[in-house]
Amino acid sequence: MPPAALTTWQCPSCHGVYSDPQGNGQRYYHICPPLSRIELLALSPGELIALYTAHAIPPTVPDALERLAGVGIARVNHRDENIDPAYRGETLAPGQRPDETAVPRIAWGEGRTSR
Amino acid sequence: MDPTSPYVWPGPAVVGFPRIEAHWSPGPWLFTAEDNLQLDSVCSQSGVTVTVNGVVLSADFQLLPFSWTHSPNSNRTVATTRVSLGTGWLQHARILVTGGAAKQGECFVALRVCRGTTSNAIILGTIAAGYITTVTDLYTPGGTILTALDGAGTVRSITGTTPAAGVDILETVPTNARWEVLAFTAQLTTSAAVANRVVGLTIDDGTNIYFRDSPAFTQTASLIDIYSWAEAQSKMAAPGSSFVLGNLPGGNRLLAAHRIRTSTIALAAADQWTAPQYLVREWLENN
Numbered sequence: 001m002p003p004a005a006l007t008t009w010q011c012p013s014c015h016g017v018y019s020d021p022q023g024n025g026q027r028y029y030h031i032c033p034p035l036s037r038i039e040l041l042a043l044s045p046g047e048l049i050a051l052y053t054a055h056a057i058p059p060t061v062p063d064a065l066e067r068l069a070g071v072g073i074a075r076v077n078h079r080d081e082n083i084d085p086a087y088r089g090e091t092l093a094p095g096q097r098p099d100e101t102a103v104p105r106i107a108w109g110e111g112r113t114s115r
Numbered sequence: 116m117d118p119t120s121p122y123v124w125p126g127p128a129v130v131g132f133p134r135i136e137a138h139w140s141p142g143p144w145l146f147t148a149e150d151n152l153q154l155d156s157v158c159s160q161s162g163v164t165v166t167v168n169g170v171v172l173s174a175d176f177q178l179l180p181f182s183w184t185h186s187p188n189s190n191r192t193v194a195t196t197r198v199s200l201g202t203g204w205l206q207h208a209r210i211l212v213t214g215g216a217a218k219q220g221e222c223f224v225a226l227r228v229c230r231g232t233t234s235n236a237i238i239l240g241t242i243a244a245g246y247i248t249t250v251t252d253l254y255t256p257g258g259t260i261l262t263a264l265d266g267a268g269t270v271r272s273i274t275g276t277t278p279a280a281g282v283d284i285l286e287t288v289p290t291n292a293r294w295e296v297l298a299f300t301a302q303l304t305t306s307a308a309v310a311n312r313v314v315g316l317t318i319d320d321g322t323n324i325y326f327r328d329s330p331a332f333t334q335t336a337s338l339i340d341i342y343s344w345a346e347a348q349s350k351m352a353a354p355g356s357s358f359v360l361g362n363l364p365g366g367n368r369l370l371a372a373h374r375i376r377t378s379t380i381a382l383a384a385a386d387q388w389t390a391p392q393y394l395v396r397e398w399l400e401n402n
Contacts, residue, residue: 015279022274025161025216027190030276033285033376038384066380069283072319083190083290085371 013077020081029081034072037065142172142204143256144228144242153197153229153236154210157263157291157399158187158222164214165224165247171203179203184213187222191291191399197232210243210253219248220269223399226255263401264293275301275391281384284391285376287321291400294369299393300343301377306385309336315378316344316361318369327378330361342377371400 006019014032022028040048048068052059057067146152154167165185170178185196210224225244229236243255246266275286284301288294296318305312315329330350334340344361369375377388 011276014282016276016282018276019274021161024271026159026271026273027161027289028273029287029289031285031287031374033276033278033282036282037382038281063380070317070324070378072322072376080287082287082372083192085290 031080037069144205146200153227156187160217160221161189162215166213169208170206173203223263263399268396268398283377293398295396297394298345301391308383310381313380321372
């Protein structure tokens with residue numbers, strides 16, 4: 001089987017670049033990385049203090065920013081392309097008829113081989 | 116038992132069968148008009164078609180071959196096909212990949228007997244279960260029933276997301292997958308901004324970090340270094356011109372939503388991680 005054509009995408013939230021499907025034909029599920037140290041620095045002082053407080057990091061310690069970056073603060077409009085783990089396939093509403101095409105009746109083989 | 120016996124069997128009739136034939140049971144899997152064959156699949160490869168072949172011994176003692184196809188999903192979610200077998204005893208069945216190119220560990224199937232034909236069907240038993248390819252079939256009788264976590268899994272080389280400048284790499288284990296991370300490599304190009312970057316690799320459960328490694332190497336401004344982590348690798352900073360080695364925990368197992376990410380101290384705004392490439396052994400989680 002020839003390798004699948006690579007389609008490259010750029011995430012509008014984090015601007016990361018990735019290929020889906022991969023060269024071997026398998027799907028790739030992008031997830032945005034947390035805010036980097038640089039992105040945290042770009043927040044307003046109030047937002048930054050709130051994050052320090054929420055994660056119990058004293059803002060005065062020398063590596064406070066690195067610690068906060070290590071916690072993994074999700075960015076606004078964070079994207080996670082993974083399938084919802086709660087997905088359980090088709091669920092019929094009461095009274096809804098199932099898709100009959102998904103349940104084919106068997107096509108019996110020609111010729112009966114013995115009796 | 117003599118089928119001509121005048122003995123009258125007690126109990127209710129089996130739907131679709133003369134009562135006496137149902138009691139003979141010339142096979143372990145008796146399908147009445149109410150029972151159906153169900154194939155569940157979990158697959159990570161696209162374009163795969165699965166074919167189920169088999170033979171049923173009918174109520175009037177004729178061997179009736181059957182064949183039907185099933186299309187697995189490519190995103191590791193369960194795909195199900197239910198087929199009516201009519202009435203009879205399933206004698207044997209064989210399940211094989213007949214379309215696409217699923218390698219060992221990429222397509223797990225389970226053949227089951229169920230009552231009902233919709234998603235509300237009740238599963239009554241499992242006839243066969245295991246991984247299949249275009250040459251490795253699953254069969255009954257005689258086959259071993261396996262779970263999706265049995266066996267060698269499959270090995271995948273994955274090209275990750277190249278993050279924006281000044282942002283660390285993050286990769287995640289997809290839903291319904293279990294990974295052993297064998298190797299992970301990426302390249303860091305530092306800008307002219309003066310700083311001592313120290314690269315680390317962390318693995319977490321989606322929230323809490325449970326593994327950290329740092330090659331204990333300082334990368335200064337305007338350099339290009341390639342970082343490479345692997346299981347059972349001796350850690351050594353810059354053994355070659357621009358390679359920095361780190362360790363991964365041996366025999367690690369990452370569940371879905373666990374994350375692998377670089378963690379770079381003093382990463383500058385114009386520093387750029389590129390070419391994340393990693394090798395994993397993957398099992399499908401048939402939840």
